[in-house]
Amino acid sequence: MLLFVSVSSKAKIKGLEKIDRLFNTYANSSFGMIDPEGIEALCSDLGVDYTDVRILMLAWKLKAEKQGYFTQDEWQTGLKALGVDSLSKLKKALSDLEKEVEKPSNYEDFYTYAFRYCLTEEKQKSVDIESICELLNLVLGVQFRPQIDSLIEYLKVQNDYKVINSDQWINFLRFCKEISFPDLENYDAIQAWPLILDNYVEWMREKHS
Amino acid sequence: MENKAIGLDKGWDYMQKGITKLKRILEGLPEPPFTSEEYMMLYTTIYNMCTQKPPHDHSQQLYDKYREAFEEYISSTVLPSLREKHDEFMLRELAKRWANHKVMVRWLSRFFHYLDRYFIARRSLPTLNEVGLTCFRDLVYQEVHAKVKDAVITLIDRALLKNVLDIFVEIGMGKMDRYEDDFEADMLQDTGAYYSRKASSWIEEDSCPDYMLKAMSHYLHSSSETKLSEKVQNELLVAYANRLLEKEHSGCRPLLRDDKVEDLSRMYRLYCKIPRGLDPVANIFKPHITAEGTALVQQAEDATSNQASSATGVQEQVLIRRTIELHDKYMAYVTDCFQNHTLFHKALKEAFEVFCNKTVTGNSSAELLATFCDNILKKGGSEKLSDEVIEETLEKVVKLLAYISDKDLFAEFYRKKLARRLLFDRSANDDHKRSILTKLKQQCGGQFTSKMEGMVTDLTLARENQANYEDYLRSNSAAHPGIDLTVTVLTTGFWPSYKSFDLNLPAEMVKCVEVFRGFYETKTKHRKLTWIYSLGTCHINGKFEQKIIELIVLTYQAAVLLLFNASDRLSYSEIMAHLNLTHDDLLRLLHSLSCAKYKILSKEPNTKTISHGDYFEFNSKFTDKLRRIKVWEILPLSFREFSPCTFISWNLVYLLLRFQNSDPKFVFREQLILCKTNIGNCRNCFLEDIFYLNFVNSPSKVPLPPVDERKKVVEDVDKDRRYAIDAALVRIMKSRKVLGHQQLVSECVEQLSRMFKPDIKAIKKRMEDLITRDYLERDKENQNMFRYLA
Numbered sequence: 001m002l003l004f005v006s007v008s009s010k011a012k013i014k015g016l017e018k019i020d021r022l023f024n025t026y027a028n029s030s031f032g033m034i035d036p037e038g039i040e041a042l043c044s045d046l047g048v049d050y051t052d053v054r055i056l057m058l059a060w061k062l063k064a065e066k067q068g069y070f071t072q073d074e075w076q077t078g079l080k081a082l083g084v085d086s087l088s089k090l091k092k093a094l095s096d097l098e099k100e101v102e103k104p105s106n107y108e109d110f111y112t113y114a115f116r117y118c119l120t121e122e123k124q125k126s127v128d129i130e131s132i133c134e135l136l137n138l139v140l141g142v143q144f145r146p147q148i149d150s151l152i153e154y155l156k157v158q159n160d161y162k163v164i165n166s167d168q169w170i171n172f173l174r175f176c177k178e179i180s181f182p183d184l185e186n187y188d189a190i191q192a193w194p195l196i197l198d199n200y201v202e203w204m205r206e207k208h209s
Numbered sequence: 210m211e212n213k214a215i216g217l218d219k220g221w222d223y224m225q226k227g228i229t230k231l232k233r234i235l236e237g238l239p240e241p242p243f244t245s246e247e248y249m250m251l252y253t254t255i256y257n258m259c260t261q262k263p264p265h266d267h268s269q270q271l272y273d274k275y276r277e278a279f280e281e282y283i284s285s286t287v288l289p290s291l292r293e294k295h296d297e298f299m300l301r302e303l304a305k306r307w308a309n310h311k312v313m314v315r316w317l318s319r320f321f322h323y324l325d326r327y328f329i330a331r332r333s334l335p336t337l338n339e340v341g342l343t344c345f346r347d348l349v350y351q352e353v354h355a356k357v358k359d360a361v362i363t364l365i366d367r368a369l370l371k372n373v374l375d376i377f378v379e380i381g382m383g384k385m386d387r388y389e390d391d392f393e394a395d396m397l398q399d400t401g402a403y404y405s406r407k408a409s410s411w412i413e414e415d416s417c418p419d420y421m422l423k424a425m426s427h428y429l430h431s432s433s434e435t436k437l438s439e440k441v442q443n444e445l446l447v448a449y450a451n452r453l454l455e456k457e458h459s460g461c462r463p464l465l466r467d468d469k470v471e472d473l474s475r476m477y478r479l480y481c482k483i484p485r486g487l488d489p490v491a492n493i494f495k496p497h498i499t500a501e502g503t504a505l506v507q508q509a510e511d512a513t514s515n516q517a518s519s520a521t522g523v524q525e526q527v528l529i530r531r532t533i534e535l536h537d538k539y540m541a542y543v544t545d546c547f548q549n550h551t552l553f554h555k556a557l558k559e560a561f562e563v564f565c566n567k568t569v570t571g572n573s574s575a576e577l578l579a580t581f582c583d584n585i586l587k588k589g590g591s592e593k594l595s596d597e598v599i600e601e602t603l604e605k606v607v608k609l610l611a612y613i614s615d616k617d618l619f620a621e622f623y624r625k626k627l628a629r630r631l632l633f634d635r636s637a638n639d640d641h642k643r644s645i646l647t648k649l650k651q652q653c654g655g656q657f658t659s660k661m662e663g664m665v666t667d668l669t670l671a672r673e674n675q676a677n678y679e680d681y682l683r684s685n686s687a688a689h690p691g692i693d694l695t696v697t698v699l700t701t702g703f704w705p706s707y708k709s710f711d712l713n714l715p716a717e718m719v720k721c722v723e724v725f726r727g728f729y730e731t732k733t734k735h736r737k738l739t740w741i742y743s744l745g746t747c748h749i750n751g752k753f754e755q756k757i758i759e760l761i762v763l764t765y766q767a768a769v770l771l772l773f774n775a776s777d778r779l780s781y782s783e784i785m786a787h788l789n790l791t792h793d794d795l796l797r798l799l800h801s802l803s804c805a806k807y808k809i810l811s812k813e814p815n816t817k818t819i820s821h822g823d824y825f826e827f828n829s830k831f832t833d834k835l836r837r838i839k840v841w842e843i844l845p846l847s848f849r850e851f852s853p854c855t856f857i858s859w860n861l862v863y864l865l866l867r868f869q870n871s872d873p874k875f876v877f878r879e880q881l882i883l884c885k886t887n888i889g890n891c892r893n894c895f896l897e898d899i900f901y902l903n904f905v906n907s908p909s910k911v912p913l914p915p916v917d918e919r920k921k922v923v924e925d926v927d928k929d930r931r932y933a934i935d936a937a938l939v940r941i942m943k944s945r946k947v948l949g950h951q952q953l954v955s956e957c958v959e960q961l962s963r964m965f966k967p968d969i970k971a972i973k974k975r976m977e978d979l980i981t982r983d984y985l986e987r988d989k990e991n992q993n994m995f996r997y998l999a
Binding site: 125126165167168170171174189190191192194195198 | 949950951969970973974977980981986987992993994995
């Protein structure tokens with residue numbers, strides 16, 4: 001009953017239209033979703049680097065399932081949640097998004113998401129060391145620079161592990177948050193830390209002894 | 210005789226004379242002792258005065274006068290003499306006076322004895338004895354006891370003290386309250402102080418044993434003993450415990466060192482009464498044992514590195530033997546000196562756990578122990594011992610096994626050696642074999658020994674099987690392959706794995722195999738037979754020009770030789786093609802037949818090594834003074850397998866050593882008989898010990914691959930451990946559903962402790978794996994908790 005469409009819903013529909021239009025600017029018409037090329041284009045329009053952490057945050061906000069792709073649903077939900085419907089608004093929203101992610105309640109969620117986002121194959125459970133190092137740098141690098149630099153160094157030289165699973169991933173964050181650095185005084189290998197961190201701490205202690 | 214009644218005064222006068230005489234005697238004045246007449250008269254006087262008819266019955270008065278006699282004497286003589294003296298002198302005087310008093314009581318009560326019999330008894334009055342003592346108590350004791358106590362405490366000279374203390378006791382007349390109330394309480398407190406002073410001087414001067422002797426002998430009246438003991442113990446033993454035990458030349462450590470069994474027993478007896486008193490002793494006992502054990506290990510290490518090659522293994526065996534002796538020695542201490550106290554059992558156990566798990570020259574203790582058992586049990590082993598000694602030694606070995614954490618490693622090594630013994634050493638004593646398995650089963654559980662028991666059973670079955678096979682042949686004479694064949698069938702899984710190469714058998718042997726397979730299928734259709742030719746041996750008659758010589762060779766060698774029945778001359782490549790062996794194997798085979806001691810084949814060109822272009826012929830000119838020879842061959846050792854197929858004769862070994870400047874280690878191994886073919890005559894084959902060389906620097910005239918048996922065992926055990934840890938973790942989590950990390954780890958360690966001590970890292974790794982495989986997950990809230998995912 002079109003006569004009884006309320007103003008707000010009209011506005012909503014209109015807003016949605018804008019969002020959809022924005023979507024179509026970047027989407028690959030044959031797939032019906034934004035593919036990596038599209039994302040790249042979006043990035044350059046937004047004035048951020050393809051590898052910028054803010055894009056990852058955007059993906060998180062969109063709850064994007066597949067790395068490098070945004071579906072229409074995801075796009076709609078995400079942009080609505082951000083309250084934006086144009087490129088310029090999106091640009092501004094990105095910096096707000098950073099703050100939002102940094103909120104303790106969101107941060108862990110974002111962090112876990114970042115790992116999941118890298119599981120590109122079906123049934124994939126772990127991510128290779130190379131990618132993990134990059135991801136760590138991207139996600140935690142700013143906040144925990146010295147720990148991350150050291151940890152990345154270790155991950156690259158060790159050869160016990162070629163891949164990292166989600167349990168190990170989540171513990172990296174815990175490690176940065178809980179363990180004093182660089183003395184690592186309060187680290188106790190008897191606790192349930194993953195073995196890779198036990199090895200890391202051993203390596204660090206040897207290095208500095 | 211009607212006597213006139215004796216009047217009281219007169220009678221008493223007479224008595225008084227007697228009493229005076231007695232006093233003089235007591236005072237030490239010159240006075241002749243009482244004659245029996247005098248005694249009689251005194252006694253009778255009393256008697257008469259008591260038996261006279263009233264009113265001349267003076268019993269009551271006499272009773273009172275008896276008392277008064279004491280009172281008078283005490284007041285006039287005894288007390289003054291005590292009052293004028295102090296401290297030790299007073300004590301001495303008191304002792305003397307008391308002794309005197311007792312004498313006086315004794316005598317006077319004899320004189321007045323008649324009173325006791327009737328008067329006192331009738332009236333239930335205190336006896337003469339009691340009266341006497343009471344006088345002393347009331348007059349003397351009451352006055353002086355405080356002073357005495359003080360004096361006693363300051364002096365505590367044993368003999369004098371005993372005398373004085375007896376006063377306190379005897380005054381109590383059977384009850385101890387005088388002693389306790391008046392004396393003991395204060396004494397205890399002050400004794401503490403006293404002994405503390407004494408102790409500090411003794412600890413300086415005395416050796417530990419002497420100190421302990423003094424401590425034991427310094428106890429006062431036995432009733433105070435418990436309370437006093439505590440005090441004394443505390444001062445003497447506890448406060449100085451560490452200093453005493455640590456005394457350099459006479460403390461606990463030197464006592465252990467010098468095997469001073471008695472002193473150690475005394476030490477135990479002293480300290481066991483004190484709560485926690487034994488802890489310091491145990492704390493010295495344990496490191497002492499650990500140090501001795503570690504020294505033994507170090508000795509073995511040093512000896513092996515200095516030793517020339519041939520004695521490798523000997524040092525390690527010596528080490529095991531010495532460890533057993535050490536264990537016996539200290540177990541004796543625990544049972545004898547330390548009365549089987551759990552604290553010392555624990556100390557012994559922990560000490561042994563420390564050094565029993567050290568490696569010696571790269572060999573784990575588990576392996577050493579397995580080798581040691583092997584040596585005892587095998588025929589021709591380095592030990593030639595009686596049955597009882599063997600049993601005893603095995604018993605002790607199994608005890609030592611309890612201290613080794615890698616029990617599963619021991620099991621693996623032992624299993625391999627057992628396999629060797631079972632297949633070769635058929636004449637060896639079955640009882641020992643079974644008994645050690647029983648002991649191991651008791652110690653470590655059925656799982657430990659199941660494979661080994663399987664092996665033993667296999668052999669029993671094999672004998673039956675062979676008999677059945679021979680029956681089968683008799684009833685099917687057409688099927689007979691023309692060659693005597695002995696087969697031992699092993700159940701896979703029980704035995705170490707042996708690799709089998711796809712050798713192209715000579716036709717004769719093929720027939721044998723088929724016939725046996727035919728027989729075997731009549732018994733069971735569900736089993737597959739895999740032939741291990743690398744371990745078989747053959748007897749072949751070589752028809753040489755001079756004479757026929759029986760050659761005992763390995764199946765591989767036989768395969769090569771039999772080729773020459775069909776062709777006179779064969780090239781390396783032809784032989785290769787026929788037999789389908791690897792180059793390495795063939796090189797060694799041909800070397801053993803043409804370049805070694807017995808040149809059964811002649812080679813062209815006649816160089817010392819084999820190359821791919823060589824040609825071979827049957828050497829009809831070969832001969833030997835013996836009619837039967839073993840042709841040793843250097844067979845390839847399949848690296849990852851157990852097969853001890855690399856062997857070499859003594860002569861060659863010696864020569865090679867001379868050529869080599871490197872330091873070869875010898876390992877003695879034995880041959881396995883798996884498939885035995887007897888051509889012509891039926892004879893039992895036996896093989897002597899076969900040696901193989903493990904060259905550290907590889908180049909050699911004869912190519913020999915490295916021996917990796919030990920490595921393989923360790924790898925297999927590691928793999929088994931991974932499965933065991935997985936299984937344990939899953940089992941625990943399945944039943945607990947949710948569990949904290951530390952608890953999970955400790956339960957896992959416990960479950961596995963019978964077999965080995967799992968590394969915490971290994972457990973963590975397995976947990977990670979289980980998380981990846983979705984058996985477990987980490988709890989979201991609590992990072993230290995894990996949850997079982999059904």
